[in-house]
Structures are given as C-alpha cells and as structure tokens.
Amino acid sequence: MCDTCGCDGTDGIRVARVGGHAGRHAHHDDHDHGHSHGDEDARPGRTILVEQDILAKNRDQADANRTFFHHQGVLALNLLSSPGSGKTTLLEHTIRRLKGELALAVIEGDQQTLRDAERISATGVDVVQVNTGAGCHLDAAMIHRALHQMELPQGGVLFIENVGNLVCPAMFDLGEAHKVVIISVTEGEDKPLKYPYMFREADICVITKTDLLPHLDFDLTACRRFALEVNPRLTLFEVSAKSGAGLDPWCDWVRQAGRGHEQR
Amino acid sequence: MHEMSLAMHIVDLAASRAREEGAGRVSAIELEVGAMAGVMVEALEFCFEAAARNTVVEGAVLVSRLVEGLGTCLDCAASHPMRGVHETCPSCGGSLIHAEGGLELRLRSITIDE
Numbered sequence: 001m002c003d004t005c006g007c008d009g010t011d012g013i014r015v016a017r018v019g020g021h022a023g024r025h026a027h028h029d030d031h032d033h034g035h036s037h038g039d040e041d042a043r044p045g046r047t048i049l050v051e052q053d054i055l056a057k058n059r060d061q062a063d064a065n066r067t068f069f070h071h072q073g074v075l076a077l078n079l080l081s082s083p084g085s086g087k088t089t090l091l092e093h094t095i096r097r098l099k100g101e102l103a104l105a106v107i108e109g110d111q112q113t114l115r116d117a118e119r120i121s122a123t124g125v126d127v128v129q130v131n132t133g134a135g136c137h138l139d140a141a142m143i144h145r146a147l148h149q150m151e152l153p154q155g156g157v158l159f160i161e162n163v164g165n166l167v168c169p170a171m172f173d174l175g176e177a178h179k180v181v182i183i184s185v186t187e188g189e190d191k192p193l194k195y196p197y198m199f200r201e202a203d204i205c206v207i208t209k210t211d212l213l214p215h216l217d218f219d220l221t222a223c224r225r226f227a228l229e230v231n232p233r234l235t236l237f238e239v240s241a242k243s244g245a246g247l248d249p250w251c252d253w254v255r256q257a258g259r260g261h262e263q264r
Numbered sequence: 265m266h267e268m269s270l271a272m273h274i275v276d277l278a279a280s281r282a283r284e285e286g287a288g289r290v291s292a293i294e295l296e297v298g299a300m301a302g303v304m305v306e307a308l309e310f311c312f313e314a315a316a317r318n319t320v321v322e323g324a325v326l327v328s329r330l331v332e333g334l335g336t337c338l339d340c341a342a343s344h345p346m347r348g349v350h351e352t353c354p355s356c357g358g359s360l361i362h363a364e365g366g367l368e369l370r371l372r373s374i375t376i377d378e
Binding site: 050051053056136170171193197229 | 265266268269270273274276277278281285287291292295302348349350359360369370371372373374375376377
C-alpha cells in the first residue's frame with residue numbers, strides 16, 4: 001500500500017480535479033508495488049487457515065472514509081444507477097437548488113473522460129473526476145485518493161456519482177451514509193426485480209425523468225411496488241429535473257439528512 | 265466485471281498471508297462463495313489467472329466451495345433454500361426473507377510450498 005495516500009496501486013486509475021482554483025491536473029497511479037518473497041522457515045505443502053472476508057480491505061478503507069466524513073460533519077451520498085438514468089442532470093439541478101445554503105462537493109466516477117466533472121464544475125462546486133479505466137465501479141481506496149485532491153464540504157454534502165452500472169457497484173462500500181439508487185422511467189419498471197442486489201443495498205430510490213411518463217408505457221405504480229418488494233426499507237422519490245416536479249421533496253431530504261449529519 | 269477487482273483482492277490477501285509465513289509460493293487457494301454472493305465463479309477464475317501473474321500466487325489452484333443459500337421468513341419463520349436475494353417464502357408467500365447463508369465471500373485457506 002502506498003504510504004502517501006493509502007492507495008492500493010491499482011493500475012490505470014486516474015484521479016483529476018476539474019475546475020476550481022487548483023486548475024486541472026491528473027494523477028496517474030502506476031506505482032510498482034513489488035512483493036518481497038522471503039523463503040525462510042516455509043514448509044512444503046502447508047495449508048494455513050485464513051478465514052478472511054475477501055472485501056475486508058475495501059471495508060476497512062470504507063470505514064476509515066466513514067470515520068473521516070463523520071469527523072468533518074460531511075454527509076456522503078453514493079449515487080448508483082444504469083448509464084443514462086440522469087444522475088448527472090439530477091445532481092446539477094440539486095446543486096443549483098442547495099448550493100446557497102449547504103457546502104457541497106462531488107466525486108464523479110466514469111471509465112473515461114472529464115465530461116461529467118466539467119458539467120458539475122460549471123455549477124461552481126468543487127469536483128474531482130475518478131476515471132476507472134477498465135474498472136466497472138468505484139471502490140473505497142479510489143474515494144480516499146479523490147479526497148486528497150479536494151476541499152471537503154465541512155458540515156455539508158459530498159455526492160459520489162458512481163460508474164453507471166446496476167450490478168458491480170452494489171458490492172463496494174465507499175464509506176457513504178446512504179446509497180441512492182436512481183432509475184429513469186425510460187427503463188423498464190421491473191428493474192428492481194432484475195437487479196435486486198442494488199435495490200437491496202440502497203436505502204433511497206429516486207425515479208427520474210417523470211416528465212416523459214405520458215409518452216411511455218412505464219408503470220410507475222408497479223415500479224414502486226417492485227422496489228418495495230425487494231427492499232421494504234426504501235424511501236422513494238419521483239422527480240423530473242427538466243420540469244422541476246418532485247425536486248423539492250428530494251432536496252428537502254438531502255437538506256435534512258445533511259443537517260442531521262452535521263449535528264451528530 | 266467486478267470479478268477482476270475481487271480477484272485482485274484475493275491475490276493481495278493470499279500474497280500478504282504467504283509473506284507473513286515466509287513462503288515463496290502459494291500452490292492453492294480455497295474460497296467460500298455463497299450462492300447469492302453476486303459472483304460468477306467462472307469469471308472469477310478467469311480473472312484470477314491474470315491477477316496472479318508475477319506474484320507469489322501465480323499458478324495457484326483456485327478452489328471455490330459453494331455455500332448454499334438459506335433464508336428464514338420473517339413472517340412465518342419457515343427456513344428454506346434460497347437461490348437469489350429476492351425470493352418469496354414458499355410456505356406463506358411473504359417477501360421479508362432474512363438470508364442466513366449464501367452471501368459469503370471468504371478466503372478460507374492458502375496452501376504454501378517451499
């Protein structure tokens with residue numbers, strides 16, 4: 001493990017801060033983490049019980065992130081969905097409504113490009129783009145590295161927009177306070193049944209693009225029912241970033257969760 | 265393809281344990297993989313080979329032991345096998361099922377030689 005930032009040396013991960021006073025710079029992590037192979041005292045064919053969770057290292061880093069967020073009074077939200085559900089658009093509108101009253105920052109996850117970070121940067125909040133290269137999800141070490149590149153929104157909200165993927169990111173705790181799963185009405189209403197892992201892990205579900213409902217066969221009632229069947233603890237929101245419908249209750253929730261977090 | 269990063273975690277865990285034991289080579293790795301852990305074992309094996317390259321774990325046999333899914337209905341308390349995380353209770357039709365087994369993803373043991 002790298003002793004500067006705690007990264008795990010995963011090749012091809014790129015973390016870049018976009019806009020803001022620090023300008024734009026990229027940090028390539030391709031440290032050579034060699035292994036030392038001592039062969040003293042080893043006996044042939046010895047089986048050693050390890051009994052360790054494979055994701056223990058990610059969980060430890062996620063716990064460290066969570067503790068850090070807690071000390072800084074930051075509410076971290078992990079936004080998860082398929083590609084194209086409108087995560088970035090929802091974020092842009094949420095930020096525009098909340099930035100006068102709450103400190104905000106964003107970590108953007110995508111395989112390639114700075115495009116989403118540039119959109120967020122245009123709203124005036126601090127944003128770091130993590131490019132995962134071939135990777136299909138963000139992990140806790142990537143968030144840790146991104147935190148080195150940004151001003152944390154003390155007493156406010158850090159939005160983490162995960163890589164668009166309704167499967168893999170469900171397994172990787174980032175240290176967030178809440179997982180927010182987003183589904184747009186241009187997808188099937190049975191998404192919660194098809195991708196139950198993600199809907200089970202989340203505690204908030206936002207249904208987006210509701211302005212398109214009159215043009216679609218999407219069954220909103222069935223979608224709500226399926227989501228709650230998979231996870232009865234889900235709190236549901238229905239929004240249209242375009243028309244603004246439903247943004248108030250969603251932003252109220254973010255506001256309250258952010259303030260509740262600060263007081264802890 | 266989160267199996268690639270899982271494979272890298274497995275290699276890291278096994279290699280660091282092998283180092284602690286002063287071993288030069290790991291010849292086998294035994295995993296416990298729950299039926300509902302969200303992992304494709306074939307994909308994991310494929311990725312493992314690549315992840316292990318040029319490490320102390322290179323060439324090790326990966327043995328995945330499947331752990332059956334087991335759920336208890338929170339409505340009627342009946343226990344039943346589970347194949348997916350979202351199932352209804354075969355006894356009462358309830359949808360609140362507590363998964364008691366089948367979510368594991370653990371490195372159980374490593375075998376070292378030399």
